[in-house]
Amino acid sequence: MGSFQGHALPGTLFLMVGLWHIWSAVVRHVANPKAFEVRVWNPVPGFHGKLKYLELYVVTFGAFLDFCIELLYSTHLKFFVNGVLNPSHLNDFEHSGMLFMFFLLGAIALLSEKSSFVSLPQGALCLIAAAAFCAEYLLFYFHSTTHKGLEGYYHLVLVLLVGLCILTTVAGALYPNSFPIDLCSGIAITLQGLWFYQTAFTLYGPMLPDGCKLKDNEISCHLAESAVRGELLANFQLFSLVLGVLLLVVGSYGFAASRYGGSDLRSMHSVQDE
Known part of the structure; x- marks a missing residue:
């Protein structure tokens, strides 16, 4: 069992990184589609380069804070x-291991960018990111906390979204110049962050379906119909989030193309129209 804060904090981190990944991928593509390259992280412009590594700092210190x-x-x-590991806090130890992997991802990327000792290409960073997502996937799939009923259904959807993150990051290493793969990676991370929030508001907040309640740190539904209605509601919520993110992507692409689109993008579109 978790808590509202326990889902909202990682949800915030994933949502921030995912939205920035989407926007950066779109801008880089419309600016120069021929030179597009898949990136695990994207520099933040402004303030004479002082914010360049902001995304990596957010990942590193955000994961470390949640780890602590x-x-x-x-x-x-x-x-x-x-003399044995505290059985009452096994889920906390598992969460710590997952968060430590994301901390390592951010720390290794920072070390690769800011030191001469390690210089890793983006493909290698993609595989390290995939390893972090694999750790998260295994955590939620083989969780020591038994997720049943409605709570289990929400965590099953989360596992599927994490699996999508693994596939897109591995594909980014295999196809380093693919804009659709890089964009899908940002979409998957964004959806994971949004689903963390949706889980927090539904299971531990004001959106708990009628006929279900949180009691003794467990979600229970009075009737089987209430549980089924809750799962159908979860399906609708997931559909709404996917639709909202796709509309955001389309709007972002249109805005970025009108503001940052170069001659290469216009010529590419003209060739496709012909």
């Missing part, structure tokens, strides 16, 4: 009981 909350605050430093 899960490992230090949630466990109250009670790591062992009677």
Whole structure:
């Protein structure tokens, strides 16, 4: 079982990174489609380059902050009981491992960019990102906390979205010049962040379906019809989020093309029209 804050914090990080990934991929493509390259992270312009590594700092320190909350605050430093790992906080330890992988991703990318000791290409960073998403996938798939009923359904959708993140990041390493793959990666990360928020508001907030309630740290529905209605509602929520993100992508592409589109983009579109 989780909490509203436990889903909202990682949801915020994934949502910020995903939206920035979408916008950056679109701008880079419309500016110069022939030289497009898949990127795990994207520099932030402005302030004479002082914000260049902002995305990496958000990933690194955001994951580290959440890691400390899960490992230090949630466990109250009670790591062992009677000489064995505290069984009451196994889910906190699992979350910490997942977050540590994303911390490593950000730290390695920063080290690669800001030092001469390690210089990794974007393809290698794609595989490291895929490893972090794999750790997240395995965490939610083989969770020590048994997710049942409506809660299990929301976490099943989350597992599918994480799997999509794995596929797009691995594909980015295999096809380093594919704009659709880079764009799909940003969409998958954004949807994961939004679904974290949706889970928080539905299971631990004001959007809990009628006939279901949160009691004794567990979601229970009085009737089977209530559980089915909750799952159908989850399907509608997922559809709405996907539709909203796709509309956002189309709008972003149109705006970016009108503002940053170069002659290469116009010539490419003219050739496609012919």
